[in-house]
Amino acid sequence: xxxxxxxxxxxxxxxxxxxxxxxxxxxxxxxxxxxxxxxxxxxxxxxxxxxxxxxxxxxxxxxxxxxxxxxxxxxxxxxxxxxxxxxxxxxxxxxxxxxxxxxxxxxxxxxxxxxxxxxxxxxxxxxxxxxxxxxxxxxxxxxxxxxxxxxxxxxxxxxxxxxxxxxxxxxxxxxxxxxxxxxxxxxxxxxxxxxxxxxxxxxxxxxxxxxxxxxxxxxxxxxxxxxxxxxxxxxxxxxxxxxxxxxxxxxxxxxxxxxxxxxxxxxxxxxxxxxxxxxxxxxxxxxxxxxxxxxxxxxxxxxxxxxxxxxxxxxxxxxxxxxxxxxxxxxxxxxxxxxxxxxxxxxxxxxxxxxxxxxxxxxxxxxxxxxxxxxxxxxxxxxxxxxxxxxxxxxxxxxxxxxxxxxxxxxxxxxxxxxxxxxxxxxxxxxxxxxxxxxxxxxxxxxxxxxx
Numbered sequence: 001x002x003x004x005x006x007x008x009x010x011x012x013x014x015x016x017x018x019x020x021x022x023x024x025x026x027x028x029x030x031x032x033x034x035x036x037x038x039x040x041x042x043x044x045x046x047x048x049x050x051x052x053x054x055x056x057x058x059x060x061x062x063x064x065x066x067x068x069x070x071x072x073x074x075x076x077x078x079x080x081x082x083x084x085x086x087x088x089x090x091x092x093x094x095x096x097x098x099x100x101x102x103x104x105x106x107x108x109x110x111x112x113x114x115x116x117x118x119x120x121x122x123x124x125x126x127x128x129x130x131x132x133x134x135x136x137x138x139x140x141x142x143x144x145x146x147x148x149x150x151x152x153x154x155x156x157x158x159x160x161x162x163x164x165x166x167x168x169x170x171x172x173x174x175x176x177x178x179x180x181x182x183x184x185x186x187x188x189x190x191x192x193x194x195x196x197x198x199x200x201x202x203x204x205x206x207x208x209x210x211x212x213x214x215x216x217x218x219x220x221x222x223x224x225x226x227x228x229x230x231x232x233x234x235x236x237x238x239x240x241x242x243x244x245x246x247x248x249x250x251x252x253x254x255x256x257x258x259x260x261x262x263x264x265x266x267x268x269x270x271x272x273x274x275x276x277x278x279x280x281x282x283x284x285x286x287x288x289x290x291x292x293x294x295x296x297x298x299x300x301x302x303x304x305x306x307x308x309x310x311x312x313x314x315x316x317x318x319x320x321x322x323x324x325x326x327x328x329x330x331x332x333x334x335x336x337x338x339x340x341x342x343x344x345x346x347x348x349x350x351x352x353x354x355x356x357x358x359x360x361x362x363x364x365x366x367x368x369x370x371x372x373x374x375x376x377x378x379x380x381x382x383x384x385x386x387x388x389x390x391x392x393x394x395x396x397x398x399x400x401x402x403x404x405x406x407x408x409x410x411x412x413x414x415x416x417x418x419x420x421x422x423x424x425x426x427x428x429x430x431x432x433x434x435x436x437x438x439x440x441x442x443x444x445x446x447x448x449x450x451x452x
Contacts, residue, residue, distance in 0.1 A: 003133040007142070009188045014126050014146065015153045016180030017085055020092065020173040023157030026280035027169050029266040031095065035104035042271040044401045051263060051397025053112050058389030060116020065386055068121050069128065069379020077129040077191040078184070084121035085181045087114040092177055096170035119389075123150070124382045131366050131374040132191045143363050148292060155288035162281040237369070237380045244368040244377075246434045247361045248384045253427035254316060254361075255385040259392035260420030261323055264400040271404045272413050273332040287339040309434045312360035316428035323421035327414035364434065396420060 032050065037043030072080040091111040094103055126146060134142040161169050238245045269275040275283075302311060322341035329335055362378060369377045399416035402408055412418075 006133055006189055006191075007130065009184075010126060010129055011146065011149045013081070013085075013180060013184040013188055014122065015149050016176055016183060017088070017122050018150050018153035019157045019160075020177035020180060021088070021157070022154045022284075023161045023164075023176075024092065024095075024170060024173050026158060026161045026284060027166050027277045029270060029280065030277045031099050031104065031166065033270070035099065035101045041274055042267075042404055044405060047267050047401045047404070048397055049108070050267075051393040051400075053108065053115075054259065054263065054393040054397075055390050056112050057115045057119050058386050058391075058393070060113075061119045061389060062383055062386035064117050065120065065124060065382035066376070066379040068117075069124060069382065070376050072125055072128055072379075073373065073376055077125050077132070078188055079190070081122055081125050081129075081184060081188075082181070084118040085177070085184060088118045089174060089177045089181065090114065092170055092174040096167070096174045099166065099170075120382055120385070124378045127362050127366070128374045128378050129191045131378075132371070136367055139363055139366055143366075151288055151292040151294075155285060155292055158281050158284045158288055162278055162285070166277065237373075237376060241368045243434055244365055246430060247364045247368075248381060250312070250316070250427045250431045250434070251361050251381050252384050252388050253423050253430065254319070255388035256392050257320070257323065257420040257422075257424030257427065259389055260396040260423060261326070261417055263393050263396045264414075264416045264420070265326065267400060267404065268326075268413055268417060269335060272329070273335075283335055283339050286336060290340055308360045308363050309431070312364075312434070313428060313431045315360065316424060316431050320421045320424035320428055323417055323424055327418035327421060329414060392420075392423075 032046050033040065033043055036046045036049070068080055068083075091107050091114060094107040094110065097103065127143060130142045130146055131139060157173075160172065164172060238248055266275070266280060269280070269283075273279075306314075318341045322338045325338040325341070326335060329338070362381065365377050365381050366374060396416045396419065399419065403413055403415045408415075
């Protein structure tokens with residue numbers, strides 16, 4: 001009963017946070033275009049600026065996700081969830097106040113800096129929190145419910161946007177973000193904490209970290225924070241099992257294609273079919289409803305019958321198919337039809353927004369490590385996805401700007417989305433090779449592996 005109570009408070013926290021995050025997505029493209037290229041449906045500077053922001057955020061999350069996951073293993077999930085939920089409020093408040101060019105640039109800079117910590121952190125830590133409180137055999141269902149909560153918040157946030165003005169959208173989003181933070185601090189109990197460090201500050205001595213591995217008498221050096229997980233730590237974790245490394249490869253290529261899609265999609269739809277905030281909201285609403293139905297109805301039925309690996313492959317197959325359909329859209333209704341594929345692609349990508357992570361991949365990874373390393377495992381997967389977050393905008397932003405301009409070498413506005421579909425196809429092919437075996441007793445860290 002205690003675990004159910006904990007998870008109910010976690011689900012409400014995730015719902016409120018995601019609601020405030022998702023409801024501004026349909027509006028942000030119009031805000032960006034209005035601030036940078038008023039009165040136009042195609043704007044290269046907006047595309048490049050968005051791509052630059054995604055690259056910087058990807059570099060930041062590449063460093064921060066493994067660090068946040070490691071620190072949460074030591075100091076508790078709640079303590080680490082507080083940081084991204086707090087930082088996410090300020091950028092929303094700026095656009096709630098004004099959306100003129102100067103305020104947009106202020107928002108852009110602050111959003112870029114805060115998203116280096118916030119992007120995906122709450123979802124990553126929520127997955128680790130669920131793993132703390134749910135037995136291994138039930139995690140896929142629990143992860144599915146958590147993702148279903150994300151899809152439900154996506155639907156509710158998008159639906160709210162449809163009936164609000166642009167200014168009201170950001171005002172409501174900022175208010176809900178504050179309510180989510182307050183709710184979390186009051187009601188969410190702390191998850192498992194390592195008692196050996198629960199009373200220690202983040203400021204530690206290097207000698208204390210190495211005490212269990214060495215009897216060296218070298219003088220202690222003071223560091224500002226506990227050592228960050230290194231590349232060697234991530235490689236050690238990737239060697240935990242073949243299934244973990246294969247899941248990481250799938251996560252990389254799936255995120256590469258997913259980020260490529262969302263780098264291009266809204267600007268492509270605006271340039272080709274003159275979509276605006278309400279039409280973006282309608283499109284996302286279709287995908288969100290389909291995803292919610294899938295998570296709450298199809299996942300509990302198909303999960304035990306087919307297994308995680310097959311569900312992942314099915315989801316990726318429909319994911320790359322719907323990207324190809326977007327790319328060759330010949331009429332304004334085709335994107336709406338493509339969005340309906342979310343009812344099955346949700347097994348790999350729970351919603352239209354790239355912040356949603358892969359429930360099946362996360363579940364497979366979770367079973368390959370011990371109970372004290374759940375934050376590290378989820379942080380490692382998030383870090384690998386962050387590498388894709390860096391590479392994808394660098395590749396797809398120039399393609400999008402080129403093929404939406406008059407200088408395109410041939411007429412194919414959806415060419416960048418087609419390329420994103422090829423990346424997702426690679427993820428699908430790799431997913432068919434995964435043969436996951438539970439390995440919960442394995443410890444990825446060793447005496448030579450530094451724990452944050």
